[in-house]
Amino acid sequence: MSCVDLHLILRDDQGRVLLGERKNTGFMDGAFHFIAGHLEEGEAASRGVIREALEEAGVVPEDLKLVHVMHHYTNSGRIALFYEATRWNGEITNREEDKCAGWQWFAPDALPEMIPYAVEALEHINKGLFESERGWERR
Numbered sequence: 001m002s003c004v005d006l007h008l009i010l011r012d013d014q015g016r017v018l019l020g021e022r023k024n025t026g027f028m029d030g031a032f033h034f035i036a037g038h039l040e041e042g043e044a045a046s047r048g049v050i051r052e053a054l055e056e057a058g059v060v061p062e063d064l065k066l067v068h069v070m071h072h073y074t075n076s077g078r079i080a081l082f083y084e085a086t087r088w089n090g091e092i093t094n095r096e097e098d099k100c101a102g103w104q105w106f107a108p109d110a111l112p113e114m115i116p117y118a119v120e121a122l123e124h125i126n127k128g129l130f131e132s133e134r135g136w137e138r139r
Contacts, residue, residue, distance in 0.1 A: 023099060
């Protein structure tokens with residue numbers, strides 16, 4: 001059985017991506033990551049992404065689009081759904097200060113240290129690849 005992870009890639013009008021610096025999570029603290037969380041029981045994936053965006057950054061994406069699906073093994077089997085939006089309602093704010101040191105915009109060619117599977121997913125998205133797998137060969 002695989003856990004379902006939800007990710008939201010917000011891009012501004014300059015093409016930069018929004019990333020938050022992880023803290024107190026126990027997994028790659030200090031690295032940057034997209035708005036992300038887990039799908040809850042009985043929740044549609046798109047609704048889960050909207051919930052996570054509101055909980056973590058205080059925004060509601062308007063033009064949500066599923067752009068990549070990754071089945072990966074990182075400590076356990078996971079299915080990661082990557083959504084993207086370029087428009088949203090609300091002001092980006094850090095609403096989970098216990099888990100996030102803050103949100104920053106980064107150009108795609110000047111990304112900070114990120115969680116490796118997220119870097120791979122972003123590379124696939126930029127190439128127009130809709131699905132990928134990673135980490136299973138090490139099992």
